[in-house]
Amino acid sequence: MLRARLTAVAVAAVIAAILVSMVTAYRSVAPLIAAEVDRGLSDRADTVLAILDAGAPLPVRPDMTEQLLLPDGTVQVLTPGRAPLPVTDADRAIAAAGQGANETEIDIDAIGYGVLTKARPHGGGAVMVSQNYAEIERIDDEFLWRTASITAAAVAVVAVLSWLLIGRILRPIRRLATATRHITTTQDLSTLLPDPGSGEVGELTRSFNSMLAALRMSRAQQQRLVQDAGHELRTPLTSVRGSAELLQRARGRLSPDDEAQVLTTLVQEAKALDALVGELVDLATDQHTAEPLATVDLADLAEDCAQRFRRRTGRTITVTADEPMIVTARPQALARVVDNLLDNATKYSPADTPVAVHIDRTRLVVRDRGPGIDPADREAIFDRFYRADRTRSTPGSGLGLAIVHDIIAAHDGTVFAGDHPGGGAEVGFRLPPG
Incomplete structure (x- = not known):
């Protein structure tokens, strides 16, 4: 069904457009979010270093864990009630040297964390700051879910609108198809096609109307040709039949002159018939x-x-x-x-x-x-x-x-x-x- 196929094409095009837009937007935003997370870790590490140097209490953030890694590798948790962060050899090397930084990602209890280790210039060691990605992942999941919901709603709306609009667009074609089926079934060339209107469907309808007019004219010409041909053939055929019947009844009793005259008539009428039939074939077959x-x-x-x-x-x-x-x-x-x-x-x-x-x-x-x-x-x-x-x-x-x-x-x-x-x-x- 043409209507269903066109609707499917329209829906597929909309889905493709939404997916392309969504993937493009996601890929454009994801690096920005990652950069913002990195900047947040760096800013938090600088804040922790400043507070440690000032000896002031460290404000607690629910999504972050901080600890101090001493030069000897000892860990001092700065956030009460939090489990210590795992320490790698790279982190210990930074703490021992008192310079450099290292950023990694870890999983704790199936939750992703970003960890930044940054050397402590004054006092030695390094600070380690982590931020869990639970909120970021929640936002990411919510973005995907909302995008999927909006996409589904948009696809449903587009499918309904496409079905209705394509049905309206195809209505003249359906009327045209119905009329042509009727003409094909009944052979009634006098059937009028629906109002063509404008646009491509209108052009198609006008072309069909022109074709029907040509067919009507051709059929009328053929019928007139057959009628005229029957009329014109009747005279020479009657003459040929009369001459042949005369020869048949006479059976040699005609004088040579009369028989020659009858035969001459037969030949002349046969030639006339041959010429007439040849011209009729030319007209009927349109060979030229x-x-x-x-x-x-x-x-x-x-x-x-x-x-x-x-x-x-x-x-x-x-x-x-x-x-x-x-x-x-x-x-x-x-x-x-x-x-x-x-x-x-x-x-x-x-x-x-x-x-x-x-x-x-x-x-x-x-x-x-x-x-x-x-x-x-x-x-x-x-x-x-x-x-x-x-x-x-x-x-x-x-x-x-x-x-x-x-x-x-x-x-x-x-x-x-x-x-x-x-x-x-x-x-x-x-x-x-x-």
Whole structure:
């Protein structure tokens, strides 16, 4: 569960931060406390030496024990009721020499003590002063206990707040997840996603909405394509079926001329079906987007396409260019566009008229000398299966210019169609500079 994982991460981060702060603070304070203890022992030893020299009574401190170590190693306890402190060889050497100091730590009855031995300049020997660490250890334990308590309380508060706040932050994501699960289960692309709001979650929701809009459009286009394809396929299939049934019923009783005519019809309709199916596959599979992008010289591309059509049709096809530009495009897909434009131009214009291709920077237009295009048809001719009234008798599927539109749209370009002032139609496209 994402909420639990994020809460655990937040709590772990807080614990790590507190531990780092606590260890840093403890390590910073501990040397100061140790130095203060050492300074207290030294000050107490100086006080004891001064009092001994003055012959005044020694004030008793409950956490300290003092004794006098004579030059011969004899111990004289200065704090009544206290056990004598253990004496080491280093302490005796200081007492015998009457100079130097020595600091050690000892344990008595499981209690730690700090012991300072300091030479007595006047009178010989040395004084030994000890301070137990019970109070210091109590303060240290209390510090650790309070720190642990505060840490636990802070972690609990952070865990609760993180759980609540992360739940609030993740609420839009949960709503989005619920909506996407519903869409996945029901396949209902019309489902509206929750209000995106702002921030990263809002961006994610808007991206999902854009994706759903694209999917809705794609599904609608697919459904329309299937419906239109079924309609367009029905005519050639009916013709093929009728011709085949006629041959089947006749069983050789047709005259050679009639049989040849029926067979010619079959071949023509089969070719039309083959072309239609091929164009449908191109539209359905969107193959032109799989080709990698490359730099393309529009003038060279147009000349190659024109040369193929010259050989195929025997038509006069001219290619002119004004400041042609290099564009970034898919070469084979763009060649398919020019081929379709040339095919339309040669199909819908008299056989003895020329076709002209003109390139102006990134704009390519194909002009024919045919009847032109009605103003009402200029936008619709790029729709799938659209056939203008004046061209319905001309062979074709009505998909050529639809493929042109789809390929140019995939290149972020635009298509256009119109009439030339001197007669004939002009159909072409404009691509963004490459």
